[in-house]
Amino acid sequence: MTQLALVIDLNVCVGCHACVTSCKEWNTSGPAGSMSDDNPYGMEPTGTFFNRVQTYEVGCFPNTETIHFPKSCLHCEDAPCVPVCPTGASYKRESDGIVLVDYDKCIGCKYCSWACPYGAREFDEHQKVMKKCTLCVDRIYDTNLPESERKPACVMACPTSARLFGDVHDPQSEVSVAIREQGGYALMPEWGTNPANHYLPRRKTRLHIHEDELVRADNPLKKEQRKPSGPVTEPTLDDSTSW
Amino acid sequence: MHPALSVIFLTTLIGVGQGMFLALFTGQSYAAAQFLPAQDSSGFYGAGSLIALTFLIAGLMSSFFHLGHPERAWRAAAMWRTSWLSREVIVLPLVMMFVFVYGVMHFMGWDTVIATTDTVVTFHASLLVGALGSLAVFTLFLCTAMIYAAIKFLQEWSNPLTVINYLLLGTASGFTLATAFSHAAAPDLLRFYGTWAIIITVAAFITRSASLIRNTRLKYKSTIQSAIGVRHNQIVQKSQGAMGGSYNTREYFHGKKAVFLQSIKWIFMVLVFALPILLLVAGMRNNNIMVLNAAFIVQFIGLLFERWLFFAQARHPQNIYYQTV
Ligand code: SF4
Numbered sequence: 001m002t003q004l005a006l007v008i009d010l011n012v013c014v015g016c017h018a019c020v021t022s023c024k025e026w027n028t029s030g031p032a033g034s035m036s037d038d039n040p041y042g043m044e045p046t047g048t049f050f051n052r053v054q055t056y057e058v059g060c061f062p063n064t065e066t067i068h069f070p071k072s073c074l075h076c077e078d079a080p081c082v083p084v085c086p087t088g089a090s091y092k093r094e095s096d097g098i099v100l101v102d103y104d105k106c107i108g109c110k111y112c113s114w115a116c117p118y119g120a121r122e123f124d125e126h127q128k129v130m131k132k133c134t135l136c137v138d139r140i141y142d143t144n145l146p147e148s149e150r151k152p153a154c155v156m157a158c159p160t161s162a163r164l165f166g167d168v169h170d171p172q173s174e175v176s177v178a179i180r181e182q183g184g185y186a187l188m189p190e191w192g193t194n195p196a197n198h199y200l201p202r203r204k205t206r207l208h209i210h211e212d213e214l215v216r217a218d219n220p221l222k223k224e225q226r227k228p229s230g231p232v233t234e235p236t237l238d239d240s241t242s243w
Numbered sequence: 244m245h246p247a248l249s250v251i252f253l254t255t256l257i258g259v260g261q262g263m264f265l266a267l268f269t270g271q272s273y274a275a276a277q278f279l280p281a282q283d284s285s286g287f288y289g290a291g292s293l294i295a296l297t298f299l300i301a302g303l304m305s306s307f308f309h310l311g312h313p314e315r316a317w318r319a320a321a322m323w324r325t326s327w328l329s330r331e332v333i334v335l336p337l338v339m340m341f342v343f344v345y346g347v348m349h350f351m352g353w354d355t356v357i358a359t360t361d362t363v364v365t366f367h368a369s370l371l372v373g374a375l376g377s378l379a380v381f382t383l384f385l386c387t388a389m390i391y392a393a394i395k396f397l398q399e400w401s402n403p404l405t406v407i408n409y410l411l412l413g414t415a416s417g418f419t420l421a422t423a424f425s426h427a428a429a430p431d432l433l434r435f436y437g438t439w440a441i442i443i444t445v446a447a448f449i450t451r452s453a454s455l456i457r458n459t460r461l462k463y464k465s466t467i468q469s470a471i472g473v474r475h476n477q478i479v480q481k482s483q484g485a486m487g488g489s490y491n492t493r494e495y496f497h498g499k500k501a502v503f504l505q506s507i508k509w510i511f512m513v514l515v516f517a518l519p520i521l522l523l524v525a526g527m528r529n530n531n532i533m534v535l536n537a538a539f540i541v542q543f544i545g546l547l548f549e550r551w552l553f554f555a556q557a558r559h560p561q562n563i564y565y566q567t568v
């Protein structure tokens with residue numbers, strides 16, 4: 001079984017929103033129709049997005065840390081949003097585990113968005129259907145694209161490579177290795193949704209310098225207990241020589 | 244959650260229709276067992292079914308306002324295996340059909356006796372239809388309530404009390420309507436319906452209060468720590484990724500102050516429970532139709548407030564991600 005997913009490294013993300021804009025650009029120009037906006041240049045711009053980057057501050061000044069937190073549909077393995085859909089418009093693909101909405105079947109009842117604990121689904125106020133991240137299903141299988149570009153638009157756009165994409169069921173994939181070796185975790189594990197997307201935690205790079213490393217314990221000078229020089233009582237060469 | 248008017252009207256209106264039908268059927272079963280005097284078939288059961296049906300249709304109409312694509316509503320019957328909403332979509336028309344057939348049988352007098360037991364109990368065909376209809380009514384209460392109770396992370400809703408409250412509140416309003424209706428159509432049954440309306444209203448008061456108390460004591464399982472996966476007591480959101488709001492800020496927040504919610508609570512406590520009981524007692528004492536009508540209208544208006552609070556009180560875990568613009 002395949003379960004495609006994103007792994008997002010919070011240690012690397014700089015909160016540039018490049019993934020947000022490239023996601024919107026790719027998906028609003030796609031065959032499924034535009035993702036509508038209201039007042040894009042006005043006072044209260046609002047619109048449909050699949051991906052959002054939020055910012056959190058952890059700790060108390062001066063020991064604070066800023067965390068940029070990209071959030072999109074996590075393509076849960078036990079997706080609670082799927083069984084509640086009355087029309088079957090929301091479904092999870094057997095073949096690759098992507099959770100999708102069939103825009104031609106959706107009646108816009110919004111029930112699925114109530115049943116997603118992460119708020120990953122957004123209702124398109126103009127098309128009147130429910131929308132969410134598709135993992136760029138129209139990119140990743142497109143054989144017209146070079147192999148290296150068959151990735152979600154956000155992954156392509158990320159300047160810091162904070163976003164990894166792959167099959168989390170394949171233990172040797174880049175994403176599985178990253179989750180395994182760098183402490184990848186799931187959001188809100190308390191609801192048993194089993195999100196396929198994982199996050200890599202902030203990791204501190206700390207340099208541990210022991211005293212031994214500053215003052216060599218095996219310093220040969222110390223070993224022989226030879227002092228550099230004793231107190232000077234007799235005249236030295238410096239006293240009698242004029243330079 | 245943001246309470247949607249369409250859903251408030253849908254759930255309250257069909258509740259009245261369902262309760263009214265249960266009242267009619269109860270009346271007829273008691274009459275069949277000769278506990279109550281039999282009533283005029285078309286004038287009481289027929290006309291009563293028409294009233295119940297009107298409420299059910301009005302509820303159905305208002306549900307369409309909730310949909311983005313009402314023209315595709317028929318598709319919603321597809322996923323009855325997994326979705327309570329889909330089940331509701333199937334059972335609601337079924338209830339309407341039973342109410343319609345039950346009403347027509349009484350109007351037209353197509354009501355053959357199918358069995359008797361030594362002259363004491365007489366089974367009419369309409370009684371069978373009524374029994375099946377009542378079963379459908381109970382199923383509909385279950386489906387409607389389970390739509391909310393089945394979402395486990397909406398902890399205010401995810402509880403058997405939700406189902407009990409939908410059942411009792413809907414039935415109470417239906418019986419109150421039946422009391423007012425029986426004043427003209429079946430004066431013999433006035434006390435019967437009035438007493439039951441009061442009993443069910445009191446029962447609903449107990450269970451709805453229980454759920455209100457439960458809500459104030461809830462301990463929420465999701466925290467900002469589990470939401471973003473950072474272990475620290477001090478986490479403050481600085482931006483939510485959108486400045487002009489989004490679907491996430493519109494759909495899941497009621498946008499009112501805690502005081503407002505508190506006052507809605509007291510308003511509905513008075514309008515749904517206290518006042519209708521007083522009016523029912525007064526109406527029965529003085530045999531006054533205006534007072535009985537007022538009891539129903541007051542209770543129905545109160546239920547609109549009650550439903551508003553039911554939605555507003557539910558705190559969706561996604562709100563954790565939307566604390567600051
Ligand atoms: S993140 Fe939400 S929308 Fe996406 S699969 Fe999970 S429950 Fe469904």
Ligand code: SF4
Nearest residue numbers: 085106107109110112
């Ligand atoms: S809004 Fe659309 S996708 Fe969501 S539950 Fe309703 S019909 Fe299904």
Ligand code: SF4
Nearest residue numbers: 013014016017019158
């Ligand atoms: S593009 Fe990459 S670095 Fe920029 S916000 Fe998105 S995940 Fe973070």
